[in-house]
Amino acid sequence: xxxxxxxxxxxxxxxxxxxxxxxxxxxxxxxxxxxxxxxxxxxxxxxxxxxxxxxxxxxxxxxxxxxxxxxxxxxxxxxxxxxxxxxxxxxxxxxxxxxxxxxxxxxxxxxxxxxxxxxxxxxxxxxxxxxxxxxxxxxxxxxxxxxxxxxxxxxxxxxxxxxxxxxxxxxxxxxxxxxxxxxxxxxxxxxxxxxxxxxxxxxxxxxxxxxxxxxxxxxxxxxxxxxxxxxxxxxxxxxxxxxxxxxxxxxxxxxxxxxxxxxxxxxxxxxxxxxxxxxxxxxxxxxxxxxxxxxxxxxxxxxxxxxxxxxxxxxxxxxxxxxxxxxxxxxxxxxxxxxxxxxxxxxxxxxxxxxxxxxxxxxxxxxxxxxxxxxxxxxxxxxxxxxxxxxxxxxxxxxxxxxxxxxxxxxxxxxxxxxxxxxxxxxxxxxxxxxxxxxxxxxxxxxxxxxxxxxxxxxxxxxxxxxxxxxxxxxxxxxxxxxxxxxxxxxxxxxxxxxxxxxxxxxxxxxxxxxxxxxxxxxxxxxxxxxxxxxxxxxxxxxxxxxxxxxxxxxxxxxxxxxxxxxxxxxxxxxxxxxxxxxxxxxxxxxxxxxxxxxxxxxxxxxxxxxxxxxxxxxxxxxxxxxxxxxxxxxxxxxxxxxxxxxxxxxxxxxxxxxxxxxxxxxxxxxxxxxxxxxxxxxxxxxxxxxxxxxxxxxxxxxxxxxxxxxxxxxxxxxxxxxxxxxxxxxxxxxxxxxxxxxxxxxxxxxxxxxxxxxxxxxxxxxxxxxxxxxxxxxxxxxxxxxxxxxxxxxxxxxxxxxxxxxxxxxxxxxxxxxxxxxxxxxxxxxxxxxxxxxxxxxxxxxxxxxxxxxxxxxxxxxxxxxxxxxxxxxxxxxxx
DNA sequence: AAAATT
DNA sequence: ATTTTGA
DNA sequence: AGAAAC
Numbered sequence: 001x002x003x004x005x006x007x008x009x010x011x012x013x014x015x016x017x018x019x020x021x022x023x024x025x026x027x028x029x030x031x032x033x034x035x036x037x038x039x040x041x042x043x044x045x046x047x048x049x050x051x052x053x054x055x056x057x058x059x060x061x062x063x064x065x066x067x068x069x070x071x072x073x074x075x076x077x078x079x080x081x082x083x084x085x086x087x088x089x090x091x092x093x094x095x096x097x098x099x100x101x102x103x104x105x106x107x108x109x110x111x112x113x114x115x116x117x118x119x120x121x122x123x124x125x126x127x128x129x130x131x132x133x134x135x136x137x138x139x140x141x142x143x144x145x146x147x148x149x150x151x152x153x154x155x156x157x158x159x160x161x162x163x164x165x166x167x168x169x170x171x172x173x174x175x176x177x178x179x180x181x182x183x184x185x186x187x188x189x190x191x192x193x194x195x196x197x198x199x200x201x202x203x204x205x206x207x208x209x210x211x212x213x214x215x216x217x218x219x220x221x222x223x224x225x226x227x228x229x230x231x232x233x234x235x236x237x238x239x240x241x242x243x244x245x246x247x248x249x250x251x252x253x254x255x256x257x258x259x260x261x262x263x264x265x266x267x268x269x270x271x272x273x274x275x276x277x278x279x280x281x282x283x284x285x286x287x288x289x290x291x292x293x294x295x296x297x298x299x300x301x302x303x304x305x306x307x308x309x310x311x312x313x314x315x316x317x318x319x320x321x322x323x324x325x326x327x328x329x330x331x332x333x334x335x336x337x338x339x340x341x342x343x344x345x346x347x348x349x350x351x352x353x354x355x356x357x358x359x360x361x362x363x364x365x366x367x368x369x370x371x372x373x374x375x376x377x378x379x380x381x382x383x384x385x386x387x388x389x390x391x392x393x394x395x396x397x398x399x400x401x402x403x404x405x406x407x408x409x410x411x412x413x414x415x416x417x418x419x420x421x422x423x424x425x426x427x428x429x430x431x432x433x434x435x436x437x438x439x440x441x442x443x444x445x446x447x448x449x450x451x452x453x454x455x456x457x458x459x460x461x462x463x464x465x466x467x468x469x470x471x472x473x474x475x476x477x478x479x480x481x482x483x484x485x486x487x488x489x490x491x492x493x494x495x496x497x498x499x500x501x502x503x504x505x506x507x508x509x510x511x512x513x514x515x516x517x518x519x520x521x522x523x524x525x526x527x528x529x530x531x532x533x534x535x536x537x538x539x540x541x542x543x544x545x546x547x548x549x550x551x552x553x554x555x556x557x558x559x560x561x562x563x564x565x566x567x568x569x570x571x572x573x574x575x576x577x578x579x580x581x582x583x584x585x586x587x588x589x590x591x592x593x594x595x596x597x598x599x600x601x602x603x604x605x606x607x608x609x610x611x612x613x614x615x616x617x618x619x620x621x622x623x624x625x626x627x628x629x630x631x632x633x634x635x636x637x638x639x640x641x642x643x644x645x646x647x648x649x650x651x652x653x654x655x656x657x658x659x660x661x662x663x664x665x666x667x668x669x670x671x672x673x674x675x676x677x678x679x680x681x682x683x684x685x686x687x688x689x690x691x692x693x694x695x696x697x698x699x700x701x702x703x704x705x706x707x708x709x710x711x712x713x714x715x716x717x718x719x720x721x722x723x724x725x726x727x728x729x730x731x732x733x734x735x736x737x738x739x740x741x742x743x744x745x746x747x748x749x750x751x752x753x754x755x756x757x758x759x760x761x762x763x764x765x766x767x768x769x770x771x772x773x774x775x776x777x778x779x780x781x782x783x784x785x786x787x788x789x790x791x792x793x794x795x796x797x798x799x800x801x802x803x804x805x806x807x808x809x810x811x812x813x814x815x816x817x818x819x820x821x822x823x824x825x826x827x828x829x830x831x832x833x834x835x836x837x838x839x840x841x842x843x844x845x846x847x848x849x850x851x852x853x854x855x856x857x858x859x860x861x862x863x864x865x866x867x868x869x870x871x872x873x874x875x876x877x878x879x880x881x
Numbered sequence: 882a883a884a885a886t887t
Numbered sequence: 888a889t890t891t892t893g894a
Numbered sequence: 895a896g897a898a899a900c
Binding site: 638639640641642643644756757779 | 897898899900
Binding site for chain 1: 883
């Protein structure tokens with residue numbers, strides 16, 4: 001074996017060379033000019049050219065040789081070198097920090113200092129010169145260590161002497177040929193290649209594309225594939241690579257020992273054909289969406305199906321794993337393995353400074369400190385952690401970076417991972433382990449995860465997370481990949497990190513509002529007054545009533561005296577005492593302060609009236625009036641808001657039917673309004689959402705979704721169905737296309753009967769700077785029937801359906817926004833605005849600089865609220881209206 | 882109608 | 888006394 | 895363009 005080393009970092013190259021010489025007895029050969037010979041040691045052989053060096057090695061092929069390329073003057077002709085069958089090109093690289101340090105230490109020895117600019121110059125020229133060859137290497141070894149011993153153990157596990165690398169085995173050989181065939185693919189969707197062999201001889205090859213004589217798929221020949229979103233196979237005109245290979249071979253040339261190599265797992269249709277032709281062995285190296293079904297079919301037909309498992313990258317990970325295991329940081333999300341305790345400091349301090357002193361929501365003087373952008377927060381967290389020095393040497397092990405934010409280091413696969421996957425994992429700085437119990441994250445092949453079997457299901461995601469994250473070169477929000485059918489946006493985060501709610505705050509988003517208040521009669525009276533003010537077009541007056549009723553709703557106890565609506569203020573500075581005093585409305589200790597949002601003049605008087613007489617006169621009067629009920633029936637019609645409803649009811653309109661007779665509205669509008677007045681059971685909401693998601697899944701590979709609105713706030717009955725859908729890694733264009741396709745799909749089955757509004761996501765660059773709205777929604781009416789569990793009997797029921805397609809990064813913000821309630825949302829925005837942030841359903845941006853914050857690292861609704869410095873109130877306690 | 886700001 | 892109150 | 899409705 002003859003190894004040529006290539007790289008940029010002197011030390012890593014030197015260590016590798018030394019290792020080969022000393023541990024494996026490699027002989028050092030070098031091409032160089034005469035002047036350099038004197039400097040080096042005398043057990044080195046020198047040659048004037050690559051050709052003479054190779055000839056020398058060829059004659060002594062039983063020996064192992066190594067040639068370094070330590071500096072740019074080294075003139076090994078790699079093309080010539082690689083022509084020989086016993087040669088191996090090994091690239092070694094290290095971190096920039098290591099390289100810089102190594103260069104500085106060399107500079108020190110020679111007595112001159114070294115600037116970062118000089119380093120950059122050196123790196124640029126040297127790396128560029130060698131870049132091509134580095135990418136051609138048989139093995140790429142990345143050295144993350146500064147310590148020679150660690151690196152040697154890594155090298156050792158790579159097993160450089162493995163003869164397999166010099167000559168591929170049959171499987172690798174045919175698989176690479178299949179890859180080559182895939183290059184001829186003319187299908188817009190995917191490059192697939194296949195090689196059919198019989199007794200290690202190629203019978204035929206195939207790639208996918210449109211049939212002979214038709215326009216190539218790449219020229220627009222197949223309408224289905226040229227359509228952005230995934231759609232049914234039925235309309236596809238492309239032949240699959242496997243089909244082509246089988247057709248080319250013909251039934252008679254396929255014998256008993258035929259093996260089909262495909263670079264992608266065959267689809268179900270191909271699998272059927274494969275079984276029928278009598279092929280008994282299939283080898284593939286990339287997973288596809290239908291793997292499970294195909295595997296099942298092959299199993300039933302006794303066809304063996306192999307997932308080729310190449311060896312290279314696994315090796316470079318193993319030593320990292322063993323090394324890290326000892327120094328793994330503690331993590332409050334994870335169970336702590338026993339061996340860790342001695343080597344890591346307690347991490348609990350971190351949780352306390354995470355929510356240090358949730359700023360008093362009513363205190364406005366600490367703006368400067370409270371305004372914290374997401375990027376700042378992440379940066380601060382990182383600094384805090386590494387700067388605290390609490391973790392012994394953790395900074396040295398893995399480059400601190402992206403993965404740090406998620407506290408995930410150890411992952412394991414519940415299946416045999418492909419090279420790409422393992423490679424992707426390493427690119428992210430992750431360590432692959434086979435031990436499911438000690439891994440931070442378990443990757444499942446299928447997205448249909450059986451969560452019950454897992455010890456920590458919250459940290460399991462589907463494999464796409466890794467590949468997508470690697471493609472994006474950052475860790476994508478894990479929650480989006482945490483898929484199963486009932487994605488729970490509440491979960492995942494540690495409740496200990498939550499900011500605590502404050503029931504004395506004037507902001508509804510700081511208080512908890514139960515579904516049903518102990519003061520429900522009072523709340524009801526205030527609601528009537530609010531409705532009345534809306535009808536009178538006294539919008540802001542109505543808002544004041546909404547605020548007051550929301551304040552009353554957050555009282556956990558029944559209000560018995562007017563002292564109850566004064567809050568006790570802590571007598572001492574004792575914090576625990578303060579918290580308990582604030583959260584329970586005990587009879588006040590002095591001093592007291594008035595409840596927010598309930599003014600001295602009007603609303604307080606109403607409440608006192610209720611306390612004294614058990615009713616609010618004005619509310620009773622409004623409730624009793626005819627106009628009130630007519631107003632409500634008119635108000636429920638599409639196109640009639642508070643203003644028109646009030647106008648009409650005042651002008652003597654007695655019923656909805658009257659309007660129909662007058663021709664002011666159609667009969668359809670009237671019946672629709674009646675249908676929409678009926679509330680929907682939770683069961684039905686879920687079934688309708690499932691139905692919609694069934695359509696969504698035929699258009700998107702791995703959609704994540706959440707049902708929001710009243711349903712999420714745990715209301716027993718909902719007014720409509722709100723579904724937020726996203727797809728990790730999807731672009732705005734894809735999501736727009738998806739929404740249109742979903743609408744078409746729902747319309748074509750007759751389920752969606754009326755489309756009220758369809759808005760597409762905006763592309764940022766085309767918009768004015770101040771426009772931060774990226775909402776993509778479909779508001780419509782669907783026809784629900786008994787199969788969805790309507791309680792209204794045989795007749796179909798019309799239901800309002802809102803589908804919101806969110807950008808992956810703003811998924812949790814959309815969930816927060818579409819969960820409500822109205823008062824909660826209003827105060828949420830109001831509160832963050834005090835803290836110089838502006839918030840809408842799809843983005844957060846700085847109110848003054850207008851710069852949008854990057855939310856792609858936000859991993860749950862809880863996390864988002866923490867970033868906004870707000871408490872996370874469980875959805876069932878957000879019923880503020 | 883209430884609270885913040887001028 | 889005037890302005891703000893969600894998007 | 896602005897109001898109303900959602």
